[in-house]
Amino acid sequence: MTQTRRRPSLFQPAVYRAVGSGASQIVGAIRPTLGPIGRVVAVERLLDKRGPEVLDSGGLIAKRIIQLSNPYTDVGAMFVRDLLWRLHDQEGDGVATAAVLFQAIFEGGVRHVTAGHNARRLQTFLEEGTRLVLDELARMAKPVAGKERLAHVAYTVCHDRELSDLLGEIFDIIGPYGRLEIRSGNTRSLEREYVEGMYWDRGVLSRDMISDWRRMRCDLEEAAIAISDLHLRTPEQVLPVLEQATRAGLHNLLVVADEISDSAMSLLLANNRPDRMRIVAVKTPGFGKEEQADVLTDLAVLTGGRPFLRTVGDTFERICVDDFGRARRVWVETQNFGVIGGKGDPRRLRRHLAALRAAFEGTLDIVQRGKLQARLGKLLGGAATLRVGGLSEREIEARKEAAERTAAAVRGALQEGIAPGGGAAFLACQPALRRKMAAASEPEERAAYGILVQAMAEPMRAIVANAGYDPGDALAEVRMAGPGYGYDVLTGRVVCMMEAGIVDPASVQKAAAYAALSGAALALTIDVIVHRTEQPSHASIRGPGQRKKL
Amino acid sequence: MKNVSVAVASGLVYALACAPSSIAHRLYFAATITGLQRSMDGGRSWADALAKLTLQAPLTATSVAFSPDFGEDCTLFVGAPGGVLRSQDAGENWRIATLPTPPPFVTCLAVSPNYRADGLVFAGAMEDGVLRSWDRGESWAAWNFGLLDLNVFALAVSPNFTEDDTLFVGVESGVFRSANGGRAWRETAFPMDAAPVLSLAISHDKTVILAGTEQNGLWSSRDQGESWQPVASWLERTAINTLHIEKCTNGGLALLALTGAAVWCSYDSGASWQKAEPNAGAALTCVAAPDGIHAGAELLLGTEDGHIWIVRAP
Numbered sequence: 001m002t003q004t005r006r007r008p009s010l011f012q013p014a015v016y017r018a019v020g021s022g023a024s025q026i027v028g029a030i031r032p033t034l035g036p037i038g039r040v041v042a043v044e045r046l047l048d049k050r051g052p053e054v055l056d057s058g059g060l061i062a063k064r065i066i067q068l069s070n071p072y073t074d075v076g077a078m079f080v081r082d083l084l085w086r087l088h089d090q091e092g093d094g095v096a097t098a099a100v101l102f103q104a105i106f107e108g109g110v111r112h113v114t115a116g117h118n119a120r121r122l123q124t125f126l127e128e129g130t131r132l133v134l135d136e137l138a139r140m141a142k143p144v145a146g147k148e149r150l151a152h153v154a155y156t157v158c159h160d161r162e163l164s165d166l167l168g169e170i171f172d173i174i175g176p177y178g179r180l181e182i183r184s185g186n187t188r189s190l191e192r193e194y195v196e197g198m199y200w201d202r203g204v205l206s207r208d209m210i211s212d213w214r215r216m217r218c219d220l221e222e223a224a225i226a227i228s229d230l231h232l233r234t235p236e237q238v239l240p241v242l243e244q245a246t247r248a249g250l251h252n253l254l255v256v257a258d259e260i261s262d263s264a265m266s267l268l269l270a271n272n273r274p275d276r277m278r279i280v281a282v283k284t285p286g287f288g289k290e291e292q293a294d295v296l297t298d299l300a301v302l303t304g305g306r307p308f309l310r311t312v313g314d315t316f317e318r319i320c321v322d323d324f325g326r327a328r329r330v331w332v333e334t335q336n337f338g339v340i341g342g343k344g345d346p347r348r349l350r351r352h353l354a355a356l357r358a359a360f361e362g363t364l365d366i367v368q369r370g371k372l373q374a375r376l377g378k379l380l381g382g383a384a385t386l387r388v389g390g391l392s393e394r395e396i397e398a399r400k401e402a403a404e405r406t407a408a409a410v411r412g413a414l415q416e417g418i419a420p421g422g423g424a425a426f427l428a429c430q431p432a433l434r435r436k437m438a439a440a441s442e443p444e445e446r447a448a449y450g451i452l453v454q455a456m457a458e459p460m461r462a463i464v465a466n467a468g469y470d471p472g473d474a475l476a477e478v479r480m481a482g483p484g485y486g487y488d489v490l491t492g493r494v495v496c497m498m499e500a501g502i503v504d505p506a507s508v509q510k511a512a513a514y515a516a517l518s519g520a521a522l523a524l525t526i527d528v529i530v531h532r533t534e535q536p537s538h539a540s541i542r543g544p545g546q547r548k549k550l
Numbered sequence: 551m552k553n554v555s556v557a558v559a560s561g562l563v564y565a566l567a568c569a570p571s572s573i574a575h576r577l578y579f580a581a582t583i584t585g586l587q588r589s590m591d592g593g594r595s596w597a598d599a600l601a602k603l604t605l606q607a608p609l610t611a612t613s614v615a616f617s618p619d620f621g622e623d624c625t626l627f628v629g630a631p632g633g634v635l636r637s638q639d640a641g642e643n644w645r646i647a648t649l650p651t652p653p654p655f656v657t658c659l660a661v662s663p664n665y666r667a668d669g670l671v672f673a674g675a676m677e678d679g680v681l682r683s684w685d686r687g688e689s690w691a692a693w694n695f696g697l698l699d700l701n702v703f704a705l706a707v708s709p710n711f712t713e714d715d716t717l718f719v720g721v722e723s724g725v726f727r728s729a730n731g732g733r734a735w736r737e738t739a740f741p742m743d744a745a746p747v748l749s750l751a752i753s754h755d756k757t758v759i760l761a762g763t764e765q766n767g768l769w770s771s772r773d774q775g776e777s778w779q780p781v782a783s784w785l786e787r788t789a790i791n792t793l794h795i796e797k798c799t800n801g802g803l804a805l806l807a808l809t810g811a812a813v814w815c816s817y818d819s820g821a822s823w824q825k826a827e828p829n830a831g832a833a834l835t836c837v838a839a840p841d842g843i844h845a846g847a848e849l850l851l852g853t854e855d856g857h858i859w860i861v862r863a864p
Contacts, residue, residue, distance in 0.1 A: 147730065173695050173734040196692055221652040328652060328677055328700075341677060346699035346723040347742045353698065381679075382695040 010072050010529040016110045019523055022076025023106060026065055026084070027099040030058040034096035035422075035463035036159065037489050058095030059088025059405070075529050083519040087511055090366060091412060092405025093157050094504075094512030097459045101426075101516035102523075104458040108451035109524040117444050119525050125440075125448030126521035129433060133452065133513050136429040140484075141417030141506035142498070147172040152501055153413045156421060158406040163399065166190050167410055170384045176414035177357070178384065179377030182403050184396050185387030192386050197329070198302065198378040199338030200285035200295070205260055207334070208269055209280045218280050218332045220252035225325035225339070227299050228308035229284040229292045230315065231259040235267040240316045242271055242279075248321040254330050254337075255281040256299070258292065258310070280330070282337045291371070298375055301352045303327050304344035353379055412507030420497035421504040423460025424486030426513070427478065430456050452517070463489060553828050554860045558596045559584045563852030566838035567614035569640070570621070577640060578838065578850065579626065580858060581611035586628055588641050592840070593850050593860050599641045611635075613673075615659035619666050627671055627687055629656030634673055636687040647683070649690050654678035660705040662731075664712040672732055674702030674719055682732045695734040699723045706750035706759070718759065718775060720747030725761055727775045738775035751793035753803055758819075762790025762807060770820065781820050792837045804843035806863070810834055813851060815843060815863050824864035830857065839863070 010018060032039040033056050042052040043064045055061050062084040068074040080102060084095045105126065113119045144153060151168025158164055170192055174180060185191055204210060204218065211218045224245060232238045238255070245253045255268065260281055272279040286292035289311055296307035305325025308314040328341025342349075353376065360372040377383065388403055390396040419425040430453050437449035460478070461471040467489035474487040477494045486497040497503065559582035569577040576592035579599065585608045588599035600609060613629035620626065624640040632653025635644045649656075654675035662670035669686040679694035680702060694700060697719070704720035711717065715731040724740035725747055740747065740761065749762035759771045761778065768784035771777060786809055794806040802819040810833040814823045824845075828834070832855035841847045843863060851859040 145729065172730050175696055175734065175736070178695065194695075196694065341679075341700055343677065346701065346721070347745075350698050350723060350737065350742065379698075380696050381698065 007071055007531040009531070012527055013114060014072075015526055015529055016114070018070075018072035018529060019076030019079065019526060020106060020110060022068060022070075022073035022078070023080045023103060023523070025068060025073065026062060026077045026080045027103040029065065030061050030084070030096050030099045031103075031462055032466055033058050033061065034100065034459065035466045035489060036156075037467040038096075038463075039466060057088075057402075057405070058099060059084065059092075060401070062088065062095060062099075071531055072529055076523075079523060080519070083515045087515045088405070090408075091505075091508045091511045092408030094508040094515075096462075097423075097426075097509070098512040098516040098519075100458045100462045101455055101513065102520045104455035105451055105517060105520035106523055108454055109520060112444075112447040112451065113524060117447050119527075121442065121444035122448055123521040123525050125442075125445045126452070126524075127518060129436070129448055129452045130514060130517040130521070132432055132436065133426075133429050133456070133517065134510050136432050137419060137425055137506060137510050137513060138416075140419045140425050140428060142419070144413050144418045144503075145172075150410055150414070153418060153503060153505060154406050154410050156503060157409045157505075158402045160399070160402060160406075162190055163403055163406065166192055166386060167403070167406055170386065171407075171410050171414060174377070174382065174384050175380065176411055177360075177373055177376040178380055178382070179374070180407055181383065181385045182400055182407065183385060183387050184400060185389035187387075187389040188391055189389050190386065190399075191389065192384060195338070195383045195385065197338050197340030197381065198298075198342075199336050199383065200378075201335065202283045202285045202337055203334040204332045204337070205281040205283060206265055206269060209272060209332070210334075211274065211278065216334050218278070220254060220278060220280065220330040220332075221328065223252040223254050223327050223330040224248075224250045225254045225256065225299070225303055225305055225327060225330065226308075226316070226319065226323075227256050227296050227303070227305045227325050228314070228316070229256075229258045229289070229296060229310050230308055231310065232257050232264040232316075233259070233261045235264050237316060238264045238267055240319050242267070244319055244321055245277060245324070248324075250324075251277055252330070253277055253279045254332070255279065256284055256296075257281065258284040280332045280337075282332060294371070294375060298352075298379055299339070299342075300325060300344070301349055302342035302344050302379060303339065304342070349379070409505050409508055413505035416505070416507040416510070418498075418503040419506045419509055420484050420486060421502040422486040422488070422497055423457075423463055424478070424484060424497045424502075425504070425509055426456040426459050427475075427486070428483040431483070455517075460486060463487070553862075554594070555830070555857045556593070556596060556860075557857050558582060558587045559856035561856050562854050563835055563856060563858060564610075564612045565614050566836045566850050566852050566858070567616060567626075568838045568840040568850075569626070570616050570618065576840070578840065579614045579628070579641065580852060581614050581628060582852075582856060583610050584608040584856070586611040586614070586635075586641075592848075593858060596858070600635075600644060602642070603644060603646075612656050613659040615661045615671070617661055617665050618663050623666075625665075625686075627659050627661065629659045629673055631655050634659070634671070634683070634687055634690065645687075647687055647690060649673070649675075649681060650692065654681065656681075657703055658705045660707045660717065662711055663707060663709060667712075668731075670731065672705055672707070672717065674705045676701055676703075678702075680705070680719060680732060680735075693733050696737075697721075697726055697735040698737065699726070701746075703746060703748045704750040704762075706752045708752060708756060709754050710756055716774070718750055718752070720750045720761060722746045725750070725775060725778075738771075738778070740769065740771075740775070740778045744769060744778075744780075749790050749793040749807075751795045751805075753795045754797050758795065758803060760793050760795060760805065760807075762793050764789045768793075768807060768820075783816075783821055783823060786814075791835055794837070794839055794843060796839075796843055799844065806837065806839055806843045806849075808834055808837040808851070813837055813849060813861070813863070815845070817843075817845065826861060826864040828859050828861050830859055831855070832857065 154164035154167040286295040303325025306323040326343040440446040464474040561583035565581040580587040586599040587596040617625035628635040658674040679700040699721040701722035708716040726735040744766040768781040792808040798804040805816040832853040836852040847863040
């Protein structure tokens with residue numbers, strides 16, 4: 001029988017050494033990438049023998065580091081990796097900033113705890129300080145608008161002029177909630193297109209309904225829409241729809257249903273006559289009853305119709321003309337269908353959108369925010385598609401990844417504004433933190449604010465050092481200039497960052513600060529590391545978690 | 551001067567427009583339900599401006615807009631159901647641009663103040679939002695991102711459009727603003743309960759935007775549409791079909807508002823109003839002020855029954 005080797009649990013002070021060492025290895029790999037003159041990191045590939053990946057994105061680097069050889073330092077590394085990965089997925093940027101902040105706070109905290117301060121009290125005051133930092137960052141945020149300014153924000157994230165110009169144009173049109181799809185392109189360059197109206201990834205249910213065989217498409221003008229998630233299994237179940245449509249003299253009819261049996265479809269096809277009434281059927285968009293109900297609600301509000309839902313026992317038996325939604329145009333292809341010019345009550349639509357926006361602002365769940373944003377984007381009357389081309393598949397994938405995280409950052413900037421970049425915003429939090437430190441009544445409180453004061457200089461310190469300048473000299477000059485000033489590493493001068501256009505999305509800064517400060521505060525309270533040799537069967541896969549409302 | 555009226559159509563006069571740089575020539579156009587009429591003598595007599603098209607049936611004309619450089623390019627645009635007509639010789643010959651189907655009903659037109667450089671023309675439509683042409687009216691596309699209400703009654707372009715790319719639309723549920731040349735729209739805070747907004751006007755210095763509603767009086771904004779207030783001095787509750795604003799000789803603003811029964815003028819930035827009722831026998835639908843807005847100035851009024859009245863401003 002094979003003996004299972006169990007690793008002994010680790011206790012303080014070895015825990016701090018292990019966690020710190022592991023965190024340092026991750027942070028050490030990411031720190032060089034911070035700033036406009038950052039460096040690149042080569043990461044060995046595990047699955048093939050091609051050359052190493054050369055990365056300049058902190059988030060991607062963090063994802064690539066899967067395990068360290070020492071199981072105890074690996075705990076620290078994975079702790080940091082997890083919070084950086086979540087940040088990357090959530091905001092698309094800010095990972096390197098969070099990494100250097102985490103390291104500064106954790107190391108400062110360890111010094112104080114080993115000197116005798118209470119770790120839990122220190123955590124409490126660090127979390128208080130986190131709230132102060134977030135408030136200060138929010139205070140510095142200014143709204144951003146206009147194609148050029150948005151392109152500039154995009155450029156600070158991706159450093160790709162062509163991509164940032166296109167994203168600036170796109171977000172200037174679609175706005176903070178607009179729908180943007182990023183896809184691989186077939187050419188060498190970037191292309192964008194704008195689609196009018198709202199559309200879904202559901203196509204025609206029967207190709208016999210296609211009228212334009214060259215484009216594989218059917219266009220309906222002044223269309224009536226029967227909105228449902230019903231399963232139409234017999235011709236009798238669909239007959240009332242046809243009767244009402246005929247009685248009302250409708251010429252174009254779209255039937256939305258989750259299932260249509262062959263016999264029911266036969267009835268629709270038999271009545272599909274271009275000279276009398278053109279009929280097209282599509283499957284209900286969405287997966288699951290809840291998502292389908294949301295889609296149908298939105299479609300009903302947009303078109304002024306009534307959704308027929310399986311869950312409440314609806315059938316088409318009592319459908320009347322007023323239940324049909326109406327639209328200026330409906331188009332249906334094999335994979336998609338769209339509605340342009342819904343004729344619902346515009347006041348009702350605007351109130352519905354306001355409710356969705358309020359729900360978006362109020363929810364903490366990342367998945368829920370994604371769903372709400374998708375609904376908002378669809379209802380805003382158009383969508384943009386960015387096709388990312390390149391010379392090779394690898395280049396396309398890399399550029400697509402850059403486009404996606406830049407788009408997330410620009411969207412965040414539109415939603416929450418921009419703030420001085422280059423670490424200047426964090427440096428500008430120092431006066432408020434110093435005031436709290438001066439007024440502190442407990443040693444842990446004074447220590448916590450002292451740690452935060454020191455940590456706030458770390459992002460700028462790292463940016464300046466990466467660019468080859470002396471951080472001490474640079475920070476001294478910046479402090480003399482005052483709040484909002486920072487070091488422009490491209491010119492080697494102290495400038496007002498906002499005026500110089502050196503900015504960051506405020507949402508990214510806040511998310512990075514929160515992830516680092518709260519993560520480090522928590523890490524300071526780790527007292528024991530316990531290793532398991534095998535995964536327990538009841539372990540569940542952790543979800544994407546909640547986005548903290550900052 | 552006694553009020554004078556001329557019959558120009560067998561039905562509704564949708565819009566009146568006077569060529570901007572030809573006051574001496576008195577060139578006017580009237581968009582009517584039975585076609586486009588042109589006058590070259592200050593509205594005293596009118597003739598079919600589309601005669602050369604040899605149409606089989608009268609073409610309803612719904613709106614007229616002049617190029618800001620009309621004195622040089624002689625260009626004007628006319629909205630019609632399903633299309634926009636362009637003349638580049640002051641209405642002698644016309645070219646028709648067909649709009650994307652289904653045929654939109656064009657309710658209003660506006661030309662960019664920077665038309666010479668950007669070639670932008672905007673058409674508001676009932677149920678189809680705003681269509682935009684970037685090539686001087688040759689081709690058109692709907693740009694309705696963020697325009698949650700596609701029932702457009704009025705368009706107003708910022709006089710500073712060259713710098714700010716801003717324009718406003720009056721719609722069924724309020725007012726929307728575009729800050730990127732009509733490519734995307736955002737809601738303004740105009741109260742939905744006070745809508746529909748039938749008419750809009752922007753002062754030359756952008757300090758005031760006026761919105762005329764169907765039943766809730768006259769509203770103004772002094773912060774680019776961020777907030778709106780009812781104009782306290784306006785007491786009428788009937789539809790405000792047309793609005794004009796211009797700079798007054800006393801340094802303030804001269805305002806002109808048309809309701810179904812009367813034309814109202816204010817020469818003190820809306821603090822007080824004078825009224826003139828032409829007793830036209832039919833509802834008033836549109837107004838043009840070729841000589842500007844001042845007491846005694848000549849005004850042209852279009853009516854529901856196809857007449858054009860020449861009256862004096864109060």
